Amino acid sequence: MNINKEQYLTDFFGRENWSTGLGSREEHDVIASEISDDDVVLDVGCGHNLFKGKIKNLTAIDKYNTAADILIDTMDFDAPEESYDVVVALGSTNFHPFETIEAQIDRVVKWCKPGGRIYMRVNPCINPNNTPEVAYPWTLVDIFNFTKKYNLEIIKPITVTKHVRIIWTWKKPL
Numbered sequence: 001m002n003i004n005k006e007q008y009l010t011d012f013f014g015r016e017n018w019s020t021g022l023g024s025r026e027e028h029d030v031i032a033s034e035i036s037d038d039d040v041v042l043d044v045g046c047g048h049n050l051f052k053g054k055i056k057n058l059t060a061i062d063k064y065n066t067a068a069d070i071l072i073d074t075m076d077f078d079a080p081e082e083s084y085d086v087v088v089a090l091g092s093t094n095f096h097p098f099e100t101i102e103a104q105i106d107r108v109v110k111w112c113k114p115g116g117r118i119y120m121r122v123n124p125c126i127n128p129n130n131t132p133e134v135a136y137p138w139t140l141v142d143i144f145n146f147t148k149k150y151n152l153e154i155i156k157p158i159t160v161t162k163h164v165r166i167i168w169t170w171k172k173p174l
């Protein structure tokens with residue numbers, strides 16, 4: 001891949017009119033409706049921070065979008081393990097190399113409390129619309145491998161959105 005990944009992602013996700021993930025507002029509304037005021041929530045790679053005002057106890061981080069509460073790389077965010085009831089990662093653990101995705105998922109799972117939920121959305125890169133060139137094409141096998149690795153439970157059906165993104169929800173064991 002003859003491309004400067006950091007510059008590419010800065011340009012792609014840093015621009016103000018970036019489209020917020022094509023229809024993801026509906027997904028945000030569904031997720032927000034499942035979160036209670038008592039839940040302490042982390043949004044990893046929040047983009048335009050669409051949960052702000054919809055979720056009470058929210059921290060939203062992003063490396064490239066200044067709408068975030070904290071502008072930081074997922075790998076540099078320093079939060080204690082098991083400190084969030086809900087971790088959301090919609091489209092943010094999706095960029096080469098796969099080893100980085102593995103490290104990001106490891107952090108996402110560790111930040112979540114036992115018994116907590118993890119809301120995921122990934123891009124299988126089937127639909128070229130709004131797919132960054134540096135995106136890794138997630139597969140169902142990847143989802144099952146992570147599910148097994150961390151002994152997670154998939155508590156909502158794995159669904160393909162109308163814009164061909166894969167969404168699902170994990171529950172972390174107690």
Ligand SMILES: C[S@@+](CC[C@H](N)C(=O)[O-])C[C@H]1O[C@@H](n2cnc3c(N)ncnc32)[C@H](O)[C@@H]1O
Pocket residue numbers: 009013014020021024044045046047048050061062063064065072073074075089090091092093095
């Ligand atoms: C497809 S967008 C989704 C944004 C938002 N979650 C949504 O659904 O509207 C992916 C987001 O992840 C962010 N991102 C990508 N790599 C990241 C990293 N290493 N650390 C933090 N944020 C990252 C991007 O800046 C972008 O805002």
